Amino acid sequence: MRIINPNLENKLKKFGSDTAHICFNCGTCAAICPLFETSFPRKFMRYIQIGAEDKIMDEKLELFKCLHCGLCTSSCPKGADPGEVMLGLKRFVLDKLRRNQDV
Amino acid sequence: MFNPKDIIDILAENVKKTKNPFGVNKQKINSWYVNEDLPDKGEYLLFTGLMYQMIPYIEAVTSQLGKIEDSKFSKYSSLGRFVPRSLTNISLNALISKNNVDFSNEVLKSIITLLKNSNIDFLYSPDLDQYSGILLYDLGDEKYFKAHARTVANTLYQHNISKIITVDPHTTYALKVLYPKYIGINFEVYTYFELLNLTGDLEKEVVLHDPCFYGRYLELSHVPRNLLKNMGVEIKDILRNGKFTHCCGGPAESLSPKLASKIRENRVKQLKETNKLILTMCPICYTNLRKSTSNIMDLAIFLKDCVTT
Numbered sequence: 001m002r003i004i005n006p007n008l009e010n011k012l013k014k015f016g017s018d019t020a021h022i023c024f025n026c027g028t029c030a031a032i033c034p035l036f037e038t039s040f041p042r043k044f045m046r047y048i049q050i051g052a053e054d055k056i057m058d059e060k061l062e063l064f065k066c067l068h069c070g071l072c073t074s075s076c077p078k079g080a081d082p083g084e085v086m087l088g089l090k091r092f093v094l095d096k097l098r099r100n101q102d103v
Numbered sequence: 104m105f106n107p108k109d110i111i112d113i114l115a116e117n118v119k120k121t122k123n124p125f126g127v128n129k130q131k132i133n134s135w136y137v138n139e140d141l142p143d144k145g146e147y148l149l150f151t152g153l154m155y156q157m158i159p160y161i162e163a164v165t166s167q168l169g170k171i172e173d174s175k176f177s178k179y180s181s182l183g184r185f186v187p188r189s190l191t192n193i194s195l196n197a198l199i200s201k202n203n204v205d206f207s208n209e210v211l212k213s214i215i216t217l218l219k220n221s222n223i224d225f226l227y228s229p230d231l232d233q234y235s236g237i238l239l240y241d242l243g244d245e246k247y248f249k250a251h252a253r254t255v256a257n258t259l260y261q262h263n264i265s266k267i268i269t270v271d272p273h274t275t276y277a278l279k280v281l282y283p284k285y286i287g288i289n290f291e292v293y294t295y296f297e298l299l300n301l302t303g304d305l306e307k308e309v310v311l312h313d314p315c316f317y318g319r320y321l322e323l324s325h326v327p328r329n330l331l332k333n334m335g336v337e338i339k340d341i342l343r344n345g346k347f348t349h350c351c352g353g354p355a356e357s358l359s360p361k362l363a364s365k366i367r368e369n370r371v372k373q374l375k376e377t378n379k380l381i382l383t384m385c386p387i388c389y390t391n392l393r394k395s396t397s398n399i400m401d402l403a404i405f406l407k408d409c410v411t412t
Contacts, residue, residue, distance in 0.1 A: 015245075034350045034366045064107035064358055067366070068241050069315040069350035090107075090243025097108045 005051040012048065015095070017088020020048035023080035029072035035065055041072055041082045044089060060093045107242065110357055115239055115247040122251070123153060123234045125160045131196075132156045133229060135208040139215060145226035147266040147293070148259070149218070152274025153234045155207040155386045161356070162390060163198035169360035206401075207386070213407035214270055214295050220410050221300045225268055231259060235277035241354060249285050252277070256288040266291045268298065270403070272316030272385050279321065296327050296384070296402065303334035305409055310339045310377040312370070312392065314385035318348035327384060327402060334409060339377040349373060351383075353391035363391060371395040380405075 005011070009020055023045040030042040044063065047055045056063070066086040073083035117126035125132075133156050141149075218225055236251035259267075267290045269275040279292040294317070309331065317323045324345040328338055343349040352366030371392055374381050383389040384402040393399050 034352070034369065035362070036365075036369075061107065064242070065355065065362060067315075067350045067352070067354045069354070070319040071315075071347065071350065074319050074346050087241075087243060091245050094108065094111060094243045095246075 002052065002054055005053045008051040008053050009048055012088055012092055015088040015091040017048075017085045017092070019079075019081045020045050020085050022078050023049065023076075023082070024078055026077060028075050028077060029082045032071055032075045034067065034069060034071065037062075037065070041066060041086050045080065045082055045085060048085070048089075056089060056093065057096070060097075063089055063093060066090070107358055111239070111242050111244050114242070114357075115244055118234070118236060118239060118247060118251050122254075123157065124238055125157065125164070127160060127196075129153075132160065133232065135211045136227060136229060139212065141215065141227040143226055143228065146224040147226070147268045147298075148231060148264045149214075149225050149227045149270075150267045150274065150278070151211060151232055151270050152237075152277070153232065154271040154274055155210050157234070158207050158386045158390050159199045159203035161387075162200060162203050165356040165360050165363075167198065168357070203390070206389075210386070210401050210403045211270065213401075213403040216407045216411065217299055217301075217403065218268070218295060221298060223268070223298050231262060231264065233258070235274045237273045237277045237281075238357075240277070240281060252282055252286050256282050256286045259290065260288055264290065267293070269294050272314040272321065273387070276316045276320050294323065294326075296330055296406075297323070299330060299406070301330060301334050301406065301410060303409060305335040307335070308337045308339055308379050309382050309405070310341060310374055310379040311344065312351065312374055312381055312383045312388055313344055313348035314383070314388050315348060315350055317384065318345050322346065324348075327382075330406075334406075339379050341373050341377060343373055351385075351388040351391045353387035356391065364394070367391050367395055
């Protein structure tokens, strides 16, 4: 069973990430990302939208593969700034890991 | 892939203790200037941010990480923690490659030649030249980035520094964008090639690899292009350039050398299509890309060779 956190995007604001709701999941970011991994970073935008905090924690290692190169942000047709959202998620996850010492 | 928290905690602890991510004495990292005749007064402060000087250390650590990535050792978090920590403290100095040190020194000395050649009134002070903390920012460690950046920015402010010359895209972004945003201290920041005044009739052809931070975040791609054009150098641009440049893969090296290599191969393939000399202007890009091609040069060395021959 998955627990949904409807306030996830609000919670992410203090980590500098508040644009995930703008994303309409077109997949341009995933198509252009130099990592060439399935639905990356698109799926993390979606996880935030649906409040899937558990999924983000489950896939936290993958999150850190993001190079912060900014190509997704430059290419996003909606201005949802996926690159900065990913950086905000890294901050959120690192903060949570340091608090819980959950490695 | 290594556990990011392990790596970040080590880097943050090192930055806190020694002001650089490798836990190494600064004098050991920053010695390129010793035999240079450098002014101690001037309009601009040359601030290298130690990125070029850290290349030999980055390479030493990542080559070792590459050997144990996905091996049975990296699967156990306790060992995953132990291995990189020992690399940064004990055995690192033995792994430093002279070629990497020579490259870093040559780039920085070339920049001095170029600044002098363009009559730029600059000073260099090893005490004021510090690491910017940018790696911590990129990995999401806002807390330790801010703590470090505050001490760097305050030191510059206390010494009445207002104009700064940087030499790499990561330090430039930190000082120009992140320090005002996170620390509230503004400097007038120029990367060295923005100040150069060079002309010539070289009849050479090159392809530029724009670093992500110059191409996208700082939108400076036109500057080296105009500079090279004024020197008679023709630029064969590829599709992925400027604002839409392709990452070199280097930033992935501290967490996954395998991933870095995959991205690098893709980028080098794009650049090689032109069959021209590849010019880079970032120490991370150069060091990573040259693993897949020898037809590559740092912009500073290329420009210095052009003005001195």
